[in-house]
Amino acid sequence: MQDDLVKRLSSPVPRYTSYPTAPHFNDSIGTEVYADWLGLLGRDNRLSLYAHIPYCDRLCWFCACHTKQTLRYEPIEAYLKGLHAEIAAVGARVSRDAPVTALHFGGGSPTLLRPQDMIALKHCLAQNFAFASDAEISVEMDPNDLDEARHDALSEIGMTRASLGIQDFDPKVQKAINRIQTFEQTRGVVEAARARGVRSVNCDILYGLPYQTMETLAETVRAVITLAPDRIALFGYAHVPWMKKHQTMIDEAVLPGIVARFHQMTMAAEMLVAVGYEAIGIDHFALPADRLALAARQGTLRRNFQGYTDDQADALIGLGASSIGQLPQGYIQNMPATGEYLRRVEEDGLAAVRGYALTEEDRARAFVIERVMCDFGFAFADLPSAFRRTIRAEATGFAAADRDGLCRIDGERFLLTPAGRPFARTVAAVFDAHLASGRGRHSIAV
Template sequence: MQDALVERLSSPVPRYTSYPTAPHFSESVGAEAYAQWLGLLGRENRLSLYAHIPYCDRLCWFCACHTKQTLRYEPVEAYLKGLHAEISAVGKRVSRDVPVTALHFGGGSPTLLRPDDMIALKKGLDRSFTFAPDAEISVEMDPNDLDEARHDALAAIGMTRASLGIQDFDPAVQNAINRIQTFEQTRGVVEAARARGVRSVNCDILYGLPHQTMETLAQTVRAVISLNPDRIALFGYAHVPWMKKHQTMIDEAALPGVVARFAQMRMAAEMLVAAGYEAIGIDHFALPSDRLAAAARGGTLRRNFQGYTDDQADALVGLGASAIGQLPQGYFQNMPATGEYLRRVEEGGLAVVRGYALTAEDRARAWVIERIMCDFGFSFADLAARHPAFAATIRAEACGFAASDRDDLCRIEGERFLLTAAGSPFARTVAAVFDAHLSSGRGRHSMAV
């Protein structure tokens, strides 16, 4: 019975790091609208920045990020010149009264930057934006890139959170995904970051990888726990070879089926909870002392393009090729192709090529979907207070779904729509019930668990 339910409810749906999701962005929102939206930010807003480095010195076959492999540093140098130009152009359009409360360097591999380039990039951001004294600065790290000079540079830019992609420590799995990374390397990076004052470490684990078994995954989970990271993300491998051609290097016959994936996920989650981590949303775990756990307990957990976060900023500016962001008026995305991105920033400083202007109904549904993804439910009273024009319609949808639910996924409890323990792993599937755009979408998505 459980296996049949998993098979049926694992159909592909969006990850809901935004609503509407990226396939609904269009060229009707471009650089001109983006410039206007930036100019409307004021001291009442809080700004989060994301800087994208779309290069790696090796290409991991499991990766679904916008990145490319380079064995030469010259393309990275050319890209950084363009990124500095965009930072300056965007900064000129944002009031210095707007505080930056968070900065995230992602990729690709930000840690492949030379130490002086890393420091220069942060100085460029400092010149263009006003950082709050307690701003969080997080960096995605590849242990294979790091040396003492890069660790020192990360300390110099004020990194407060280190995010390490681990995926799996099993050699057979690592060979199958072209991600060779030893436990000793990883432990050394964690120790070096903490020795330099980093107060938060995040580790990513993947399940559903080729040749991965319950036993090998359990070994990886135990090894990660021994590092005592503050946060752990437990992601399901998203096999999307139609979108990321390098994933064709992965033998599909070696991938676990959906039932096996689900079993891997449940086992790893149970191990993490048994080790003292609190479950956060559908795929994150945090020590009780971590800010993410506090946000989940306090009902202030958020979800954006970077996944679950305690960041309360109401504006997220993405910088770099393919970077996505959100302003109060809607979403935007930069040109993904690095060559065309560089041409656009050299000509005008802004590289936005598509986006989406939010409607009042979009805002209501976005709030509902975010609460389902973060809290596994929502309050009808809160919905009515925030979005009165659409409260009755969405309430009727929620009650109708609960009444027709034969799988014990949800229930109506007083003035709340709540997912059950059985329904929580399928939060993406339940959230899709409230997605008014899904049926008209052109995008293809990864499986729900």
């Protein structure tokens, strides 16, 4: 019966790292609007920064990020020059009274940067924004890029959280996804980061990969546990070859089916919980003392374009090609193509090409969807009064029609049941007023 349920509820839906989701962004929101929004950020707004490095020295076939392969450093140097210029242009429009409480370097492979360029990039950010003394600085790391000089540079920029993509340690799986990375390499990176004072380590594991079985995934999970990461993200591989052409290098015939994926996810989650990790949302796990676990217990867990976070900033500013920002007024995205991004930055300083201005109904539904994804429920009393009746009717109507035991109404709260939690994306979609009119295609829900 559970397998039948998985098949019925696995229809593609958004991952809901925003609402409305990116396919609903439009080009009526550009640099002029973005400049106005930036100018309204002041001392009452805490800021989070995201800096995107869209380059790798190899392409992993599973990856759905905005990145490109290069074996030459010259394109990276040119890109960094433009990124510095955008940082200066954005910083000039934001009040220096607005403190930066978090900075995340993502990609691509930020650790591909030369040590002096890592340091120069952080220096540029510090020159143009006011960093809080306790700001969290996280970096996505590829163990294949790292050496002692880069580890030292990461220490110099003040990295507080290291995020390592592992995916799977099985050689056959690694070959199929073009991601060769040994356990010994990974352990060395974790030890080097901790030796330099990094207080938080995150590891990413993927299920649903080609040739992956319950046994091979279990071996990977056991190996990751020995590293004692503070956080673990357990993501389902999103096969979207219509969007990322390099994913056509993966043979669909050797991908686990929907039911097999679900059992892989369930097994890995049970293994992590059994050794003391707390389940966070639909795909994260954290040790009890980790800030993400504390946020989940306190009801302050958030969800943004980086996934689950304890970041309580009022605005997320995206820097670099394709990066997305989330400001009080709405969303903004930079030009994805690096060449065009650089041209726009050179001409105008900003490179925003599309976005979305939130309505009051959008805010109400964004709140509901975020709480479903983070807390597996919400209280009707927390809804804005103007939309409380409408959303309550949708919630009670869905619960009344639910024959699968996914949710229930508990007094003045809408709650997912334990059986419904793995399908939180599907339940969240019930409250998505834009989904039916969307042009985007999404990955399967489990």
